[in-house]
Amino acid sequence: QxxxxxxxGGLVQPGGSLRLSCAASGFTFSRSAMSWYRQTPGKEREWVxxxxxxxxxxxxxxxxxxxxxxxxxxxxxxxxxxMNSLKPEDTAVYYCNVVGRPGWGQGTQVxxxx
Numbered sequence: 001q002x003x004x005x006x007x008x009g010g011l012v013q014p015g016g017s018l019r020l021s022c023a024a025s026g027f028t029f030s031r032s033a034m035s036w037y038r039q040t041p042g043k044e045r046e047w048v049x050x051x052x053x054x055x056x057x058x059x060x061x062x063x064x065x066x067x068x069x070x071x072x073x074x075x076x077x078x079x080x081x082x083m084n085s086l087k088p089e090d091t092a093v094y095y096c097n098v099v100g101r102p103g104w105g106q107g108t109q110v111x112x113x114x
Contacts, residue, residue: 001026002103004096009108012086020081020108022096030054030074033099036081038092039107046092049081050099064090086112 008020020036035050049060049070058070069082079096093107 002098002101004098004103004105006094006096006105006108009094009110011111011113013114014087014112016086016112017082017084018086018110020083020094020110022079022081022105024077024079024096024098027098027101029077032101034070034072034079035097035099036070036079036094037097038090038094038110040092045095048094051079083110086110088112 003025005023006020008018010018012018031053033050033052036048037045038048039045047061048064049058049068051058051070051072055072060068067085072079083090091110091112093109095104095107097104
């Protein structure tokens with residue numbers, strides 16, 4: 001059974017940085033592509049970034065390209081999202097996801113505000 005636990009969210013000022021973590025279990029992590037999504041109330045969940053199983057390829061949504069970096073540590077079964085130059089419009093609940101599999105963690109709230 002896929003289990004995903006996101007952490008690292010919080011309140012940060014515009015221009016600041018945060019690093020999110022997603023601890024995964026219940027599947028072969030190193031063989032699985034992973035993604036980050038985000039969602040704000042009343043809106044559909046938005047894809048943010050993805051990374052292949054070995055971490056050799058990454059992709060980003062246009063709204064975060066150049067500011068966010070997705071990475072992974074297969075020894076720790078963890079995927080990360082480094083978020084720099086944060087903007088108020090980045091405020092959302094952030095979730096990780098196993099590409100091609102159902103299921104979500106509880107998410108972690110990121111609030112960008114002065």
